[in-house]
Amino acid sequence: MELTISIILGFMIIGAIYALHAKDLLSAVVAMGIVGYGLVICFLLLKAPDLAIVQIVVETITLVIMVAVVLDSTRDEIAVTFDRRSIINMVTGLIVFAALFYFFILAIGNLDPLGSHTLRMSESYVNGAVEKTGSVNLVTGVLFDFRAYDTLGEAVILYTAALGVLTLLRMKGKK
Amino acid sequence: MTVYILCFVLFLVGLYGVITRRNLIKIAIALSIMEFSIFLMLVLIGYIDGGLAPIVDPDLAGQIYVDPLPQAMVLTAIVIGLATTSMLMAIAIRLYRKYKTFDIREIKNLRG
Numbered sequence: 001m002e003l004t005i006s007i008i009l010g011f012m013i014i015g016a017i018y019a020l021h022a023k024d025l026l027s028a029v030v031a032m033g034i035v036g037y038g039l040v041i042c043f044l045l046l047k048a049p050d051l052a053i054v055q056i057v058v059e060t061i062t063l064v065i066m067v068a069v070v071l072d073s074t075r076d077e078i079a080v081t082f083d084r085r086s087i088i089n090m091v092t093g094l095i096v097f098a099a100l101f102y103f104f105i106l107a108i109g110n111l112d113p114l115g116s117h118t119l120r121m122s123e124s125y126v127n128g129a130v131e132k133t134g135s136v137n138l139v140t141g142v143l144f145d146f147r148a149y150d151t152l153g154e155a156v157i158l159y160t161a162a163l164g165v166l167t168l169l170r171m172k173g174k175k
Numbered sequence: 176m177t178v179y180i181l182c183f184v185l186f187l188v189g190l191y192g193v194i195t196r197r198n199l200i201k202i203a204i205a206l207s208i209m210e211f212s213i214f215l216m217l218v219l220i221g222y223i224d225g226g227l228a229p230i231v232d233p234d235l236a237g238q239i240y241v242d243p244l245p246q247a248m249v250l251t252a253i254v255i256g257l258a259t260t261s262m263l264m265a266i267a268i269r270l271y272r273k274y275k276t277f278d279i280r281e282i283k284n285l286r287g
Contacts, residue, residue, distance in 0.1 A: 051246055
């Protein structure tokens, strides 16, 4: 299990690096699809079918939106020139990466190894959930019963984002 | 442990994109990549060896199920990720119509 997910993650990393360096924006967007759909396979392997379904829908919608934006504007990537500012950016980035990586290595010492997780925190959500919520799917039981207000807030955020997109696209810009 | 480290490397690739790229679309892609790595990390933490998908089958008593709590949280986060990405894309297309470029160094009117 760990090996399979590591291989898929390796492909996702290669796809991500290609997406960030592609000369054509359309191929960058398609290469982002490698990461998104690789994530779907990882979710299926990790026994999360609900997440896989949602992620495949969301990834497809994101790809459609991005392709529409790219086709409506330009496909050419900006020519990268090395000046002082980009060198400063890269050095800053390297320092931040080193610091983050060091603290991450410190932090994962406290995590359980993959697969040996215990239901310490979600015990009250899982025990007798079918009787309490009437849903055999524990994930929807948590989403729509124990944390129904959370889901309501999520719907509000989606609605607000849709309103924002509509406002932005209809607005006439100042010349 | 290698899975966690690879997951973090994917996060760092996204961070690298946000810091060094100049194209707005590429920055949006890099943000999505960071998001994906965090989703994967949370689901990895909730995985239990030999566990079933968290859908209770009344015929199978005493089965282990993987932790449903991180999955529910990640489900919310995925949908919110879609909302932020579409918002970002709308802003990008507005900026392109005004400045005729995606280069963030050319878009200077918002400078403080």
